Amino acid sequence: MINDAAVKYKKPWVYGAIQGFDGQASVFDAQTGPCYRCLYPEKPKARIANCAEAGVIGAVAGLIGVTQALQVIQLVTGHESFAPLIGKLWTLDTKTMQTRILNIPKNPDCPACSKKRDEVILAYSSPVCGFVPELTPQQARERSNTCLIDVREQEEWDQGHIDGAQLWSLSRMIAGDMPDLPQRQEIILHCQKGMRSLQAAAILKAQGYLEVYSLSGGYEAWVNCFEDATE
Numbered sequence: 001m002i003n004d005a006a007v008k009y010k011k012p013w014v015y016g017a018i019q020g021f022d023g024q025a026s027v028f029d030a031q032t033g034p035c036y037r038c039l040y041p042e043k044p045k046a047r048i049a050n051c052a053e054a055g056v057i058g059a060v061a062g063l064i065g066v067t068q069a070l071q072v073i074q075l076v077t078g079h080e081s082f083a084p085l086i087g088k089l090w091t092l093d094t095k096t097m098q099t100r101i102l103n104i105p106k107n108p109d110c111p112a113c114s115k116k117r118d119e120v121i122l123a124y125s126s127p128v129c130g131f132v133p134e135l136t137p138q139q140a141r142e143r144s145n146t147c148l149i150d151v152r153e154q155e156e157w158d159q160g161h162i163d164g165a166q167l168w169s170l171s172r173m174i175a176g177d178m179p180d181l182p183q184r185q186e187i188i189l190h191c192q193k194g195m196r197s198l199q200a201a202a203i204l205k206a207q208g209y210l211e212v213y214s215l216s217g218g219y220e221a222w223v224n225c226f227e228d229a230t231e
């Protein structure tokens with residue numbers, strides 16, 4: 001999930017992982033190198049032991065954390081003498097203190113970074129962190145009995161909108177003017193390109209609405225898909 005968000009929003013992900021006495025770090029920056037899913041395309045089918053079950057050494061967490069901090073300094077400052085771990089996996093075995101650097105190739109068929117930005121769908125919803133799941137236009141259209149809300153402004157709506165949508169702008173929500181929406185219905189929010197609707201969805205989730213989705217790529221993606229919007 002972190003990887004797909006990093007790919008979608010064009011951010012480098014400074015990665016670190018530990019288990020027992022082993023640690024590893026890398027920088028996944030799909031703009032200039034491979035992403036995490038070039039290495040691991042899908043979630044593992046088998047259940048993975050968590051830290052409490054597998055055990056971690058606190059000092060290893062410290063070493064990997066400091067390594068990640070150094071990678072961030074390298075990325076932010078960009079000095080010519082630096083070679084951040086883009087496309088490389090740095091591994092550390094603290095039992096022997098042996099380190100290695102493995103090259104990670106970019107996968108041309110990667111399920112994340114080979115796609116266009118709008119096609120990267122952040123589909124893993126968590127009721128804990130308030131994360132907003134997204135739907136493609138096709139997925140949104142296939143759902144029945146949904147409440148479709150356009151969070152753009154009136155002038156954008158006037159230039160064209162999706163049949164059956166209701167207008168309730170993000171700016172109204174930010175001003176505290178909240179729509180009265182059905183609690184038991186799926187709510188799909190959309191804007192022009194799919195960014196404002198994420199913010200609006202987060203606001204609605206904070207208001208207690210549970211089934212809130214954002215249309216990936218927004219109105220433009222919908223029109224590209226179906227070209228049946230009302231003029």
Ligand SMILES: [Zn+2]
Pocket residue numbers: 030034035036037038039107110111112113114
């Ligand atoms: Zn990739």
